[in-house]
Amino acid sequence: MAEIKSTMEKVLERAAKMAAETGNQGNDEEFDRIGMKMAADFLSGADGNLAKELLQQPADKQMGIRAGMAKTLLRNIVLPRDEDLIETGNKALQGLLDLGQSSGELTSVCSEIKQLLGQYNQHKDQLKQQLEQAIRAQLEQKMGEGQEKLSGQVTMNPAMHPQYQEEWSRMQSDLNNQYNQALDQRKKMIQQRFSS
Numbered sequence: 001m002a003e004i005k006s007t008m009e010k011v012l013e014r015a016a017k018m019a020a021e022t023g024n025q026g027n028d029e030e031f032d033r034i035g036m037k038m039a040a041d042f043l044s045g046a047d048g049n050l051a052k053e054l055l056q057q058p059a060d061k062q063m064g065i066r067a068g069m070a071k072t073l074l075r076n077i078v079l080p081r082d083e084d085l086i087e088t089g090n091k092a093l094q095g096l097l098d099l100g101q102s103s104g105e106l107t108s109v110c111s112e113i114k115q116l117l118g119q120y121n122q123h124k125d126q127l128k129q130q131l132e133q134a135i136r137a138q139l140e141q142k143m144g145e146g147q148e149k150l151s152g153q154v155t156m157n158p159a160m161h162p163q164y165q166e167e168w169s170r171m172q173s174d175l176n177n178q179y180n181q182a183l184d185q186r187k188k189m190i191q192q193r194f195s196s
Contacts, residue, residue: 028064031063031067032068034061034064035071036072038050038068039072040072043091043095050095050099051099054066066099067195069095069099069194070096076092077092077093077187078183079120079180080117080121089117096190097110100193106190106193113187116179120175120179123175123179124172127175131164131167132158132159132164133158135161
């Protein structure tokens with residue numbers, strides 16, 4: 001009977017321990033959500049400094065809230081397909097710098113991200129121009145072979161050529177993959193800094 005009781009006690013102890021751990025996870029998730037909401041408010045236009053807002057929170061909640069803020073800020077740093085995404089990405093980078101109190105390592109990684117995002121649009125524009133020139137040259141060659149050129153009377157839009165769309169889609173996919181991989185590496189470095 002003593003063996004059964006001790007086994008039962010062990011089971012109950014494990015159950016209590018698991019319940020306590022689950023309770024802590026619930027609190028961590030709650031703090032995470034609070035931080036995510038604060039960062040989302042910051043990105044949507046609320047003025048303020050995330051580091052100052054974090055310091056106004058209870059000390060025992062700050063690490064969880066800070067991690068949630070960092071998650072939201074990092075999710076909003078994406079390849080810029082339009083001006084709004086550029087603005088949001090820059091604001092997210094500034095928020096990360098505020099949270100990290102502009103430490104040297106963080107500043108360096110954020111600068112690399114900003115440079116990557118700027119290079120992405122330049123690289124995309126260069127590839128597009130090169131593709132347009134290549135398609136235009138092919139079209140001019142075909143026109144030259146089939147008939148004498150009409151002196152400037154026919155204008156060609158390479159973007160209307162079916163080969164252009166197919167090739168541009170492939171090139172843009174390759175470019176996005178390359179830049180997303182570099183961006184993800186740097187975002188992981190930042191995430192590690194905020195999760196410790």
